[in-house]
Amino acid sequence: MHSADSIELQVSLLLFVALAGYMLASRVRQPAVVGQILLGIVIGPSLLGWVSYTPLVSNLAHIGAIVLLFVVGLEFRLKDIMRWQFVLIGLFGVLAPLLGGYLVAIAFGFATHKAMLLGICLTATSIAITADTLREMGQLGSVTAKAIIGAAVIDDVLALMALSVGNQVIEGNLLLMDSLLLLGKGLLFFVGGAYIGQKYVCRLMILIDSSNLAKKYRELAFIFAMMMAFLFAILAELFGLSAIVGAFVAGVALEGVKLQHSKDFKEGAEYVRILFAAMFFVSLGVLVDLSALDRQLLGFLFVITLVALLTKVVGCGVPAKLLGYSNRDALVIGLGMAPRGEVAMVIALLGLNLGLIEQPLYVVLVLMSVLTTLMVPPVLRMLYQGAE
């Protein structure tokens, strides 16, 4: 019963640490994710060594990442967010960090494909963390908040696409034609997947929902939706994209489905997310081996974190200012886009799994994510308080 022993032990330990992460995060007034990652580092091999990144932990984390991106997708209302101003802010909010991260990495002597992955890691904004910070300050309804969230969403989509393309490009062949082809394939999957999903998968779900079987077994639509998340993940990989992109597109496609007889599949997905994303965040910390950090990498961490902040403030703030926002609002928008959070970590983890980057760089990227996330809430709070 050794394997059984260890599965219960590992699941309950991961959940316990996730709970403790909430408490720690609340103490230091940070989002829960931050507490969970930090405690993950503590129980991981670099400090206590209670949990290591076994295949089981990796499987749980993988399910967590898929379900997380599916649920994020479910929160997207394409119509509300697809405004050209937001697209513009989001676009520059991706290009600036992509270029900035790439150039800095090259300047520090990293190989092209690593520099590329670094750039991609800097692109993503964590919607969850930004939205949560604004919610805590009672600013979720403001125009600025809408711009931030809209642009952050565009930003995440672009980051996921950059990841999809980058996935292939960073293998070595940086030919322009190939990149364009892959970008095309990525776009095709995004648009095609969302279209087919909204047109056929949703219809199928409604068909299931109105069947006699679903009236008897109200859980059918939920199982179907979760199956779709994993199926789209496979399809994304067949298109050369990353699996989480597929789960995200599945979520976007199913966002508008209204069911009558079935259990609420969104609520179900949310419960599964709560459990598995918490284990995923802890596992991200477990993967961090602090002993990999040397003096030179610490320097690089400092620079790349600074670049991560500045490229968002400039890349989003300047377009916002040009679009007519006030100085303060433009600064808030830029800063509000700075927390990298989970998406950057998912990308870094992918790079680690693919063997594109090694432990030291992975640790730098995770810490950069944590640091940008830690820095933004207090600064935003100051900006809003200064204005009152």
Place this chain on the structure above:
Amino acid sequence: MHSADSIELQVSLLLFVALAGYMLASRVRQPAVVGQILLGIVIGPSLLGWVSYTPLVSNLAHIGAIVLLFVVGLEFRLKDIMRWQFVLIGLFGVLAPLLGGYLVAIAFGFATHKAMLLGICLTATSIAITADTLREMGQLGSVTAKAIIGAAVIDDVLALMALSVGNQVIEGNLLLMDSLLLLGKGLLFFVGGAYIGQKYVCRLMILIDSSNLAKKYRELAFIFAMMMAFLFAILAELFGLSAIVGAFVAGVALEGVKLQHSKDFKEGAEYVRILFAAMFFVSLGVLVDLSALDRQLLGFLFVITLVALLTKVVGCGVPAKLLGYSNRDALVIGLGMAPRGEVAMVIALLGLNLGLIEQPLYVVLVLMSVLTTLMVPPVLRMLYQGAE
């Protein structure tokens, strides 16, 4: 990305087969579990070979079994069911199949420890399947139904305890003192676990629920409850019991908790159960290797299935008759207790994992479970229709 590939593929395939299982089951007017196991056999190594029992599938199934028993525990209201009549029906409903199964197995030349496990497998009644059959016939509110469900619950508790004791006893030492000691330990864990759980764990949950942290993060109590399920599973193993017994006790302990601010942890556990128990049931079929069945085992399957039916009909029906139920009601009670369903399979799986039984006997036990489950609903329907 090979491991990632395969995790999405396997999860979506298992969920797809689970869905198809609902459809198949509905076509042949059987509970969903039956359809899922049958299709699991189809996609398993003995027929199509699409899915094999990899460590990943095993992990998913293990999580499913833990969450399933936790949710079953959450449905137990100890007070409603602990009536002496039900205890009596349940007790004889366990003793008769235990003895019957043991004797038949010995007669067929099986070793003592295998005969013991066989007996234990015959004891469990599937509450889910019985309740579902009665619900479909609109008989859930009847006195007979209450007796069946009450006795089935007692029955399951006794079966789980027999399993816990058996787990150790079947290792070889059948000393009476040891067995009594283990029975004592089992009882201690049951009573102590449920008591400590209801007294302290519930209080802790209510404390969490009323904290400021839980008002901000409404998912805390849910994560805590799930952690407890896995923690009790570990504790059960430390007491020499099986892990699922622990999850069950955790469920019983938390049944009465009423929370005010948090998300509904019972609903959350139910959603997780839906997903993972479905994968668990399919995986039970995947484990069945039909090629292990030869002519002699088919004969044994026939006999053991007959014994499984008769010992419940006699073991529960006779006490019911003596307690004053009519002939038909006593027969309905006996038959209603006959479906073995998931608990028998969990026990058989445990025996397989522990190396106590081999593939052929495991296959016989799973098929016995499926057959008893298949036979009861039509016979019950006939009995009720004949009376109208």
